[in-house]
Structures are given as structure tokens and as C-alpha cells.
Amino acid sequence: MTESNPPLPRAKFQCRGVNVHYATTHAIKDNDIDIYDKSVTSFIGPSGCGKSTFLRCLNRMNDTIEICRVTGDIRLDDVDIYGSDIDPVQLRARVGMVFQKPNPFPKSIFDNVAYGPRIHGLAENRADLDAMVESSLRSAGLWDEVKDRLSSSGTGLSGGQQQRLCIARAIATQPEVLLMDEPCSALDPIATEIVEELISSLGETYCVVIVTHSMQQANRISERTAFFHLGELVEYETTHNIFNTPKDDRTIGYVSGRFG
């Protein structure tokens, strides 16, 4: 580690020897990685290299795919999340997820954000719930745009607003970790900029892991970057080092735009 590294907070996730198979496809090959709290970590790499697959290991979303098999050791705060005493449903309340395509429920804006608090019984009463919805929407930078139409449908918002609604929805569950799978790839440049700023600020309070196909985006918003290639974690470094002094030939090739 060089001097320019930020001081290491504790590792939120410790992953050792992680392998993922889809039926006959070996999608993740024996990866080790530590992901740190209160920072943004980017996964980059050519498409199909397993970024999404690895991300979905972290909240056990892969459990919902029938043919997917995950092996290895993934610890969240030193607890094996694939342990027999872990309920994946409870895990996902702690490890929230935002998807590539904005996927608001066909419900009102309020009900979208209140979805998590309601199913987890987080709010004592209506006033509590109102406060949670407001603070989540504020954190997602959406409050001022929607405060007058909380009862209109979430699907009626613009793409960028929908994605921020999905982020607000994830925050409302009061997670510790936010996983984001290419959250800006369906957005226009202006909406992307807004969401990127939001992600950067979320990195101050949460452990944020973001998959992105845009190297500039990784560069702009993340402290650390992991480069995946064909299911292998090739290089994992501070973002500054990955883009300025990459060590592996494959990383050099990718960040200089020679393949991918």
C-alpha cells in the first residue's frame, strides 16, 4: 500500500475463495476481496465478466436464480452470510440493492418508498412512516421534486427520477450496504450526473458497491476499484492506482481502452 491510500476503515465484506456456477458456466473463479465501509467501491470489467454475478452474491440475490450455485466464504461484519442460521430475506434488508433499469413498483411514490419500512415494520405509526419517507427522499435528492405529488404513480416519473426513487426506496429500509448494478446506464447525462453526486454522498455514510461499465464514472465516484476479467478478480486497488499505475497487463489494456 502506498502513502496516497486513504486510511483503511474496517472491511465490511470479507470474501474468500468465492466461486459461482450457472449450471455449466463458471461465472466467478475463486475470488478474494475485502470491501470497506463508508466508501464507494467500483466493479469494472468487460461485459459478461461476472460483475453483476459477484454483486448479487453479496446480498444472496443469486438465491433467486434456480441454476445458480455459490461456494466460498463471504463475511459481512465477520458473520458468514451463507451460514445456515442466516435468513437471506433479513440479509437483503441490511444489504440494499439498486438495479440497472429503474424498477419502481406500479404504486404511488409514497408507497414505493414506504414499501421496505412497511414489510419490516420499521415505523411505529403513520407520522413515523411519513418522516422516514421524507428523509429517504431527501437523501436521494428527490424530495423537492416530488413532495407535492407523493400520491401519484412512481412509474410516471422521468428515468433519472425513477432511479433516485429506487435509491430512496433502498435507503428507507435503513440498510448498511447499498449495492448498485450499473445504476446510471439507462439514464441521460444530466440524470447521470445527479445520481453520481448522490452516490458519492451516500458513500460517506454507507458501504456502497457499484458496478459500472464507465471507467470515468468509477474514477469520479469511487475510492476503490476492482477489475474483473472472465470471472477473475484481476486487480483490486485504490481507484487512483487502478487508473494511473495498473499492474496487470489485462488491467492496463482495459483502462487504456484497448479492449472491452
Next chain:
Amino acid sequence: MLSWVALIVVLMIAGSFFASQQRARGVAQGDLAALHSRPAYHGAYTALWVAIAGFGVLVLGLLLSNIAIRSALFAAIPDSLGPLSQIERDLIVSDGVAIASGEVASRSDAAREAVGARYGTLMMVRNVGLALLTLGAAAFAYMRSSAQISLPFRARNRTEKIVQVLLMVSAAIAILTTIGIVASLLGQTLAFFSDIPITKFLFGTLWSPLSGVHSGSMDPDKVGAIPLFAGTLLITFIAMLVAVPVGLFAAIFLSDFASQRARSIIKPMLEILAGIPTVVYGFFAAITVAPFLRDTGAAVGLTISSESALAAGIVMGIMIIPFISSLSDDVINAVPQSLRDGSYGLGATKAETIRKVILPAALPGIVSAVLLGVSRAIGETMIVVMAAGQGANLTANPFEAVTTVTVQIVALITGDTEAATAAGPAFTLGFTLFCVTLIFNVIALRLVRKYQESYD
């Protein structure tokens, strides 16, 4: 004889196709690119005209000549027989035709012989004339269209135009048939309502339209259709009570719980259930379910008659299950996976996801599946004919026999009352049924379309 003519026309069609194709090749003199249209299109163009001319003349000729011959036969009935009723005249003509074709006539006399002889000559003239006309038309069509073959002739465009017109004619036939049926229903219904006040029909509670028709006209106080509507509603309600929960739960299981393997077995099985003829359900209801219900009822001290709304309703519900489950399965599957992922990603369980995200999102589609199921239940006939009973009881008790709109239509039409008398109430009931199911179907289709729009 005319079937031979038809066969010759078919041969001419094939022959003209190849001849024109060949001719187009000849015109091209080896340079096929010089032709605007490929030789096969020249062949098809000619063949289409031959077919249209040949079969057009044949079919039209048959239709018109049959009408003409029939009126000529009526004219051939000797006036000496005096004024005859239409039925007697019909009988004489059909006997005459039977005599001429060497079949058994009900009676043979001079008048019938005369009609028969007239029929023989007319048919002879008709057949020869029509054969010549048909073949002539086909040959003429061949000569005209094959003479057009040349390098710049746009045979492809013209062939496509002809095919387009033929397609339009087919569509028109379907539409005109529908319009015709609806119009005749409507006409009969209006005629019926000119005798019977519509309010008596819609709000009367006594249904026995044919009692007393022998003495003269229909008694407006005995054509109250309320008992039929009530019976139909009762049975439909019972059927939906069975079909909606079972069908919906089956759909949820299929789309969100069943493994690929289980799904690939269960789905075809449900489709088989949908393919069972309703007459089979009908006797299943009458022979198995109804006696079972009656005996079970007797055992616990309930009187359930051996034809009951309950038996018919339950079996009808079973019949509708695959209908609801397969439609609901489609709409539940159409709810994007991303919504499921979104819900799971927030830590929702499968049950919460289904209850709070999937079912609300699929609701319009499910409602429309239920409405289509209702309209099937209302129009279903065999099961109720066999298992619901005939008596027009006005009751809400599912253990008693009731009757439905469809059952009464069957009873009216298959009964031994003269068709003309029974047709009035039967057509009116049919028209009512048509209106109700049409409304349900339109609402259902609208809901489905709206639903599909919301998920591209």
C-alpha cells in the same frame, strides 16, 4: 357432371400456371433480369384469373340457376289444383324433384310428374349451359391474361393486388356473417317485443312461455325471464367461487413457485383439462357430482335435490379453472422480473412480493381473466342442461334445481312446439345472452390492453 367441370377448371389453373411461366421465360429469351416480374409471378397471375373466372362463373351460376329453377318449378304446378298453401306447394315441388332423381316421393300424381319432368329438362339445360359457360370463361381468362405477358408487364404487383383483394373478401365474409347473425337476432328480438312488452320480459317472475300457446297467442305474464337470469347468476356465482381461487392460486404456484420441471408438466395438464368437451363435464355433473351431493346432504340432514344449482356450479367452476389459471399465469408472468427483483432486493419474502407487488401489478389482467370466465359461465350450456334442472324456480337456494337462459333456449328449440312460435322467446333470450357476454368481453379485452400498454 358439374364436379367434372370443377376438376377441369382445377387442371386448367395448373396448366395455365405452367404455360404462362413458360411463356414468360420465352419472352425473356434467357435474360430473366429483363423481365419486370419473375416467370412464376406471370404464371400465378394467369392462374389466379383462370381460377377467379372459372369458379366465379360456376358458383354464381349455381346459385342463380338454383333460384331460377325453383321458381320455375313452382310455376309448373298446374293451376287446376286451385289455391294451395305454401306447405303443400313445397311438398309438391320436393316430391317432383324426388321423382325426377329416382328417389322415393311421398306421393305420385300428375302434378308431381309434371313438376318432375320440368325439373329434369331444366337441370339438363342448366348443367350443359353452365359447363360451357364455366369452361369458356376460364379459357377466355387464360387467353386474355397470358396475352399480357411481356417484359415490362408488372405481373408481381398485379398478383399481389389480386391476393390482397381475395384476403379482403375473406375478412368481409367473417364480418358479414357476424353482422348477419346479430341482425337476425336483433330482428327476431324486436319482433318479439312488439308482441310482448319488454318490461314484462325483463322484470316478470314467471317463465312458462309455451303454456297456452295452443289456444292462441303468448301470455305476456308468463314470459318473465327473471327466474332464468337468477338461475344463471346463481350458477355463475357458484362456478366463480370455485374457479377464481383455485385458478388464481394455481397460476401463482405455476408462475412463482413451481420449478421449470413441474411447470412443464402441470401447464399441459391444465390445457388438457381445458380441452375436455363440456358434454363430458355435463354428465360428470349429472351422474357423479349431483348424486354425491344429494347423498352427502342427506347424511348431514340437508335436502339437496338431485338436480341442483350447486352441482352444476361446482362442475362449471372446475371447467373454468384452466381458463382462469392459464390467463392469470400469462399476466403474472408478464409482470417484469425486475419488479420481483426490486422487492426481493428490499428484503421482502416471496409471499410479500406476490401479495404486495405482483398481484396488484397483475390485477387488471386477472380481473379480465375473471370476466372472460364469467362470460363463459353465463354462456355455458351442456353442464346446466344436464345438471341444473328445467323448472324455472325463482330461488337463491343452491340446493334446489334452477334453470338458466341457455337451458331454456335449448328447451324451446328442441321442444316439439312449432319452430316459429318458439323462435321468438328463444331468439330474445339469445340476444340478451349475446349482449351480456359482449359487454363482459369488451371490458375484459380493454383491461388486458391497458395492462399490456403499461408494460410495453
